[in-house]
Amino acid sequence: MSAADRTVRALVATGPGEQPSVVEIRQPPPGPGEVRLRIRVAGVCHSDLSMIDGTVAAPFPLVLGHEAAGEVVEVGDGVDTVAPGDHAVLVWAPPCRRCWFCAHEEPWLCERNGAPPAPRGSTLDGRPVYPTLGVGALADEVVVPREAIVPVPPVLPLEQAALLGCAVLTGFGAVGRTARVAAGASVAVIGLGGVGLSVVAAARAAGAGTVIAADLSPAKEDLARAMGADHFVVSDTALHRGVRSLTEGRGVDHAFECVGRSATITAAWRCTRRGGQVTVVGMGAADDMVQLSALDIFHSGRTLRAASFSGTDPFVEIPRLADAVVGGSLDLTPLITHRTGLAGAADAFARMRRGEGARSIVVFD
Ligand SMILES: [Zn+2]
Numbered sequence: 606m607s608a609a610d611r612t613v614r615a616l617v618a619t620g621p622g623e624q625p626s627v628v629e630i631r632q633p634p635p636g637p638g639e640v641r642l643r644i645r646v647a648g649v650c651h652s653d654l655s656m657i658d659g660t661v662a663a664p665f666p667l668v669l670g671h672e673a674a675g676e677v678v679e680v681g682d683g684v685d686t687v688a689p690g691d692h693a694v695l696v697w698a699p700p701c702r703r704c705w706f707c708a709h710e711e712p713w714l715c716e717r718n719g720a721p722p723a724p725r726g727s728t729l730d731g732r733p734v735y736p737t738l739g740v741g742a743l744a745d746e747v748v749v750p751r752e753a754i755v756p757v758p759p760v761l762p763l764e765q766a767a768l769l770g771c772a773v774l775t776g777f778g779a780v781g782r783t784a785r786v787a788a789g790a791s792v793a794v795i796g797l798g799g800v801g802l803s804v805v806a807a808a809r810a811a812g813a814g815t816v817i818a819a820d821l822s823p824a825k826e827d828l829a830r831a832m833g834a835d836h837f838v839v840s841d842t843a844l845h846r847g848v849r850s851l852t853e854g855r856g857v858d859h860a861f862e863c864v865g866r867s868a869t870i871t872a873a874w875r876c877t878r879r880g881g882q883v884t885v886v887g888m889g890a891a892d893d894m895v896q897l898s899a900l901d902i903f904h905s906g907r908t909l910r911a912a913s914f915s916g917t918d919p920f921v922e923i924p925r926l927a928d929a930v931v932g933g934s935l936d937l938t939p940l941i942t943h944r945t946g947l948a949g950a951a952d953a954f955a956r957m958r959r960g961e962g963a964r965s966i967v968v969f970d
Pocket residue numbers: 650651652671672771772
C-alpha cells in the first residue's frame with residue numbers, strides 16, 4: 606500500500622454463493638492514462654448476480670457493479686479526453702482500438718474482451734480485490750483506464766446516465782446494430798429485466814410495428830407497456846403459441862432472448878417466423894447446451910446470432926443515447942423501480958433474484 610492509496614466503501618462478494626457486503630477497500634491513485642471517477646449512481650445488473658451465484662466464473666474477492674455514471678475527480682498523466690468535474694459513463698468492455706476487430710469496425714469484439722481479470726486495489730488486510738468486468742462500480746470511487754470513460758453532458762440526469770453504461774446500451778445496440786430492426790417489423794422480447802425492457806424501448810424507437818413482451822412474472826406487464834410494448838405474454842411452455850396468435854400464426858420477424866438460458870433461446874427460436882431472426886442478448890452458462898434439429902435449421906431459414914458486448918461502439922452509441930434523453934425523445938425513468946444507498950445494494954440483488962421490478966439503482970451521497 607502506498608501513501609497515495611485511498612480508502613473507499615465498496616460492495617464486495619467474497620465467494621460464489623456468499624452474500625455480498627459493504628466493506629472498505631484500498632484503491633491506488635490513477636496512473637498514466639487512468640481516471641478516478643466518483644460514482645454518483647450505479648445500476649444493479651444481472652451479470653453481477655450470475656457471478657455472485659457462481660453461474661458465471663469470477664475471481665474473488667469481487668467488487669461488484671459495472672453500470673454507473675459519476676464525476677471525474679482526478680486524471681493521470683497523458684489523459685486529455687476528460688478533466689476533473691466532467692460527468693461520465695463507465696464502459697465495461699472498452700475497445701483497445703488497435704486489434705484486428707477494432708481495426709475492422711467491430712470494436713465490441715475487441716480481443717481485450719474476455720481477457721483474464723486483473724486485480725485493482727486491495728482489502729484493508731492486503732488481499733488483492735477484483736473489479737467486476739474491470740469496473741467494480743458499486744464503490745464510492747473507481748480508477749479505470751481512460752478507454753472506459755465516456756463523457757456525457759452535465760444536463761443529462763445521472764440516474765439515466767448510469768443505465769446507458771450497460772442495460773440501455775445493450776438493448777439499443779441489440780435492436781439497432783445487431784438485429785437492425787426495420788420500421789414496421791414485429792418483435793418479441795423474452796425476459797424483462799433492465800436489458801429486456803431496454804430492448805422493448807429500442808424496438809419501439811426503431812419503429813417496430815408490433816412489440817410483444819414476455820416474462821415469467823405477470824407483474825412485469827405494466828413495466829413492459831410503460832416502455833412501449835403493445836402486448837404482454839406470460840413466458841411459459843406455450844409462449845410460442847401466444848406469440849404466434851398475435852402474428853397471424855407466423856411468428857415474429859425478430860425475437861430477442863434477454864435471459865441467457867437454453868430454454869428461452871429455444872422458445873425465442875419457436876416464436877420467430879420462417880426466415881426470421883433470433884438475437885441472443887442474455888449471457889448464459891458454459892454448460893447450458895441449445896439443441897436445434899438439423900432439419901429445423903434448414904427448413905425454418907432462421908438466423909440465430911448474439912448481440913455480444915452490445916454489438917455496438919459505446920463511444921458512438923452512448924453519446925447518441927445521451928442526446929436522445931436530453932432532447933426528450935427517450936425517457937428511461939420507467940426503468941428505475943427502486944432506489945437505495947450502497948448499504949441497500951445487497952437487498953437489490955436479492956430482489957433481482959426474485960424477479961421483482963426492473964432496475965434498482967444505488968444513489969451515492
Ligand atoms: Zn450489465
